[in-house]
Amino acid sequence: MSQTTELRETVTLQTVTQDISLSPRIAIIYTGGTIGMTQTDKGLAPSGNMAQRLSQLLSQQPDGIKNQLTSFDLFTLEPLIDSSNAQPEHWFQLAAMIWRYRDQYQGFILLHGTDTLAYTASALSFLTQGLGKPVIVTGSQYPLEFENSDAPNNVIASLVYAQNNQIQETLVAFGGHLLRANRSSKISTYSHQGFATPNLEALGHWRDDLFSLDGSRLLPAVVTDSNLYLSLSQAAQQHQAQVCVLKLHPGLSADLLAPLLRAPVQAVVLETFGSGNAPDQNQNLMALLKAANDSGIVIVNRSQCPNGPVSQSYATGSALSECGVISAVDMTCEAAFTKLHCLLQAGLQGDELKQAFKRNHCGEFSV
Known part of the structure; x- marks a missing residue:
């Protein structure tokens, strides 16, 4: 299809x-x-x-x-x-x-x-x-x-x-x-x-x-006559947000990732190790992530572990924060991916998109 x-x-x-x-x-x-x-x-x-x-x-x-x-x-x-x-x-x-x-x-x-x-x-x-x-x-x-x-x-x-x-x-x-x-x-x-x-x-x-x-x-009742994202349903038929999921693994090189961290990609769910860690000694990879962030691509840090949140408290996690990568807390990959899609379809970009992603819209992460 x-x-x-x-x-x-x-x-x-x-x-x-x-x-x-x-x-x-x-x-x-x-x-x-x-x-x-x-x-x-x-x-x-x-x-x-x-x-x-x-x-x-x-x-x-x-x-x-x-x-x-x-x-x-x-x-x-x-x-x-x-x-x-x-x-x-x-x-x-x-x-x-x-x-x-x-x-x-x-x-x-x-x-x-x-x-x-x-x-x-x-x-x-x-x-x-x-x-x-x-x-x-x-x-x-x-x-x-x-x-x-x-x-x-x-x-x-x-x-x-x-x-x-x-x-x-x-x-x-x-x-x-x-x-x-x-x-x-x-x-x-x-x-x-x-x-x-x-x-x-x-x-x-x-x-x-x-x-x-x-x-x-259950979530508290919030009833409205309109929906921020629904108004863009017709636009979604014509152009689609570009979000990808990247999974870190030992030996992953910046050269391999580089083609995926440039336009038309608008946002990335980066699946990291443990509580949100990445190989901070790989300077080429860190520089690539920072460059992607500086170009306007929003990168979200999500742990590969099913249970537990991203904390970025280790040095290998804080290095991602310094690159502009934001935390997905304990969201599933599916939630992070679809949330980015919806926010992008709503016309959000850059810091505005980051701030909207950090908000708990409908119980998608633990507070």
Whole structure:
């Protein structure tokens, strides 16, 4: 799929789970991914007909679960994609769709492939600030109809949590855990517990027909009629922020990095050692980072370790500060990457971009 591919939506289903007089309360947006794949001659591939498949799934549930569900509309996006093909432009398209239907639904569910789910979920956390509604992102490690698939439990939990008006942020529902979207990362290619928030406890849990939520740890409600980033959704279709991720490793030379630290790159997530350390004795590398910063490229220091923040308290970390590199604290790579994208699309540059990045917008790092 090219970077100019546009997702198109079609309403394919209105299902009422209890009373036919109920109006739809939840919007489910199906983008593709493993959850909806079926077996083909060439292997698993995205498949449609999700309306009938979800209806069959819900009809098979015990009363204890059915009684906690409500009606929903299903939007199927065209073309369906494997999430490995998801692009930043799709984040803006999905956010624009959610804002467009904001007043029609109590909550939103996004069915998404797992490979880049954490990127999309993180981006939506920034792009839907002030929505005032729950946005639940989910998927599965195995297709819906596979034996012992994790898909049914993830879909059902999402339907339950998407009704909860205590939730006014973007969350990931996966493998029995409700997670803050912009703190989530994929940690397994096969386990039902495929996602985790390394530096934040889960906000809720579920098992069978019991669904818990720690409301005291949710973000406070901030409802607005506009969004700083959403206004640029159309511009995102035409030009895209240029952000890259660079991972330090022993022996990395400045010559190798030099082509990646110049225009058109606008910002860099630099994944460093330990608590934010880099080889400060490599003077050529340090000079390259400083030159990139001086040219207007914003460089963010994020540890390669999943747990713990960047401190830059070691000499090898403070050397990065002297080069103008700023800390990502304990943000995930996905959150740092998508946050930079959103801020750049909002037109921020240089010191203004740095100051905005340092602000905790929607719980993306620990205070």
